[in-house]
Amino acid sequence: MPAQHVKLEGHIIDQPILSRVLDTVERFGGCYEIVELDIGTTRKAESRALLCVKADDEATLQSVLQNLALLGVEPVMPIPAKWEDAPADGVLPDRFYATTNLPTEVFVEGRWLSVTGQEMDLAIVLDESMQRAWTVPMADVRAGQRVVVATEGVRVSYPPRQQDSTGFRFMESAVSAEKPKRPLLQRIVATARRIKAEGGKVLLVGGPAIIHTGAGPVLEKLIRDGWIDVLFAGNALAAHDIEAALYGTSLGVPVEGGPPGGEGHAHHLWAINRIRRAGSIAGAVELGSLTKGVMHACISRSVPFVLAGSIRDDGPLPDVITDTLTAQRAMRSHVQGVGMAIMVGTTLHAIATGNLLPAGVVTVCVDVNPAVVTKLQDRGSRQSLGIVMDAASFLEYLADGLGQR
Secondary structure, three states: OOEEEEEEEEOOOOOOHHHHHHHHHHHOOEEEEEEEEEOOOOOOOOEEEEEEEEEOOHHHHHHHHHHHHOOOOEEOOOOOOEEEEOOEOOEOOOOEOOOOOOOEEEEEOOEEEEEEOOOOOOEEEEOOOOOOEEEEOHHHOOOOOEEEEOOOOEEEOOOOOOEOOOOOEOOOOOOOOOOOOHHHHHHHHHHHHHHHHOOOEEEEEEOOHHHHOOOHHHHHHHHHOOOOOEEEEEHHHHHHHHHHHHHOEEOOEEOOOOOOOOOHHHHHHHHHHHHHHHOOHHHHHHHOOOOOOHHHHHHHOOOOEEEEOOOOOOOOOOOOEOOHHHHHHHHHHHOOOEEEEEEEOOOHHHHHHHHHOOOOOEEEEEEOOHHHHHHHHHOOOOOEEEEEOOHHHHHHHHHHHHHOO
């Protein structure tokens, strides 16, 4: 039978990666023999496994090995990476290697090169000197660039166990509406404090539910107090935040309580029109027509934000990026240095952001709908912790915890 010796290193027992590797071998038609297994004797020590993977034919064996490579398995004798020229701008070679969000290396000319700009679903490009490797979105590839194809010569590794001083472990908590939330929330607060103390950035990805539930002032205070370094959202969050600042309503409903007014349904449109008259949100702040709210806090505190548009948008606000690829590039430019991403009350923006984040970024997804928080994990953001909770309650707890001195 065709066979290949492969190795696997790291925290492969407790993650648990080894069991996934063995299941993958059998699922794709192969069989295995564990030649060596060295289990780490302490919590921090890594484990190592040497396997002999076999299959009935060479094609099946290659299929098994390709799928094992996605789990960090590599041949004992590295095989050089293969590459082909991109045939045209925005077009990749057939069977190009599609990246994960895990740290990745390629074996080129006898050495392993670290791939920079790691995120999922991109291609890997090599420079002409074979000294550098980086990721490129499909739309940004240029004709003639050297693109890595197939999985030979590519290896991925899982990041070390993410654990802070409170003992909080990401990647291990199942989503449940009935799960005790206070311990998770306390650990999220502690993790945010640690990341900020280490110089990392906190990214908040928000949906309009933050404004609808009356939590806009809470998020505004978090921004003004310096806890939020980047904001990703859509037209809706910004429009309703500005509506609340100008008219005291969100979708026409008073945020402080009371019955909707007769013209409340038009408030968000009037708010958008006011900003369009000023030319931008910053222009409205400068003119003094916008004096409070989440977006005012971003402008006054110089917190960068990306508002990605949707076909459903009213207006939209002049700051909204309506071209999808342009919005994606803008978001990508702001995730560098992000150590923690908090996603509240938004499905599509959470998934879009999750696709841009390396696996080492602590990711928290909060929504009242359990399907939303599990969908982010299902889409590949394995590091995501899901909490089934309404936006206002979560942000209020986060603000209270961060405000304690």
